[in-house]
Amino acid sequence: MKYYSIGEAAARLKIPESTLRFYEKKGLLPLIERDSAGRRLFSEDQISLLVTVGCLKNTNMSISDIKQYIDWVVAGDSTIEQRLDMLNNHKQVVLAEISSMTESLEGIQEKITRYIKRTQEALR
Amino acid sequence: MKYYSIGEAAARLKIPESTLRFYEKKGLLPLIERDSAGRRLFSEDQISLLVTVGCLKNTNMSISDIKQYIDWVVAGDSTIEQRLDMLNNHKQVVLAEISSMTESLEGIQEKITRYIKRTQEALR
DNA sequence: ATACGACTTAAACCTTGGTTTAAGTCAAGC
DNA sequence: GCTTGACTTAAACCAAGGTTTAAGTCGTAT
Incomplete structure (x- = not known):
């Protein structure tokens, strides 16, 4: 099986190595292997x-919630329902967040529209 | 003209008083008036x-960028173009952010779908 | 006139999510 | 055999965005 060094993993994921080490410290990479020299080996x-x-981070799930998810992954099949509940729940949170942002964006759009009108009037 | 105390303003905006004071310190309430006892008076x-x-905060604009916007509002009509540029720019950023979240949400939805399949299989 | 609640301030504190630093280890190429 | 680059660690540091604390000042109702 192919393994990636932390540098390769960082490059593939487009995040800094320091972030991967930080995630490990936070418990987000519990099953990470090491080579004989102590270097992390990232599997596929x-x-x-x-x-x-x-995906979870990008949708603003907190690191401690992500850790909970990972812990359930590590625990195996008996936690599939919990994981499913968590993701379904998170999905609703994200949808609400997107709605809320979209609504705020409409408020901003109104401002934009007003400003355009004002600049039009200034040209008259 | 009707004025609101910080408590009333906080209630209307549904944010803590401490946040309003913090915003003032950051320059987000530059034109705030005071009564004879030094209490803030919030106009309509x-x-x-x-x-x-x-709206700007809710779409993740930083406080220092919001301050720039407010500074332009205070400066008057000569800054309308800058404000318009800023808001148009911000709109694009927010749309990109929503797209990115939506994409991550699709990744999450795939996981959900897999988990549902797995629980179905477990029942067979 | 006094107690209460709503306000004031500056400064200290807090959490989140990392990044940076300093010192060290190791494998590989020259 | 030595240098170089990629890795290791723990601990310090950082920025953002507030919140909390402590001490004090008012205005008003009793």
Whole structure:
């Protein structure tokens, strides 16, 4: 099986190495292997778990909630329902957040429209 | 003209008084008046400016960028183009952010779908 | 006239999510 | 065999965005 160094993993995921080390410290990479020199070895599975972590982070899930998810992944199949609940729940939170941002954006759009009108009037 | 105390303003805007004081310190309430006892007086105009601030904050504009916007508002009509540019720019940033979140949400939805399949299989 | 609640301030404190630093280890190429 | 680059660690540091604390000042109702 192919393994990636932290540098390669960082490059593939487009995040700094320091962030990967930080995530490990926070418990987000619990199953990470090491070579004989103590260097981290990222498997394809780790990378794809980190892609999921990226989706969660990008939708503003907190690191401690992501850790909970990872802990459930590590715990195995008996936690699939919890994971499903968590993700469904998170989905609703994200949808609400997107709605809220969209609503605020409408408020901003109104300002934009007013400003355009004002600049039009100034040209008359 | 009707004025609101900090408590009333906080209630109307649904944010803590401490946040309003913090915003003033950061330069987000530059035109705030005071009564003879030194208490802040929020006019209807201030409140509506704060609603705009709320839209900007809610779409993740930084406080220092919001301050720039407020400074331009205070400076008057000569800055309307700058404000318009800033808001148009911000709009694009927010749209990109929403897209990015929506994309991550699709990744999450795939996980959800897989988990549902897995629980279905477990029942067979 | 006094107690209460709502306000004031400056400064200290807090959390989140990292990044940076300093000192050290190791493998590989020259 | 030595240098170089990629890695290791723990701990310090940072920025953003507030919140909390402590001490004090008012205005008003009793």
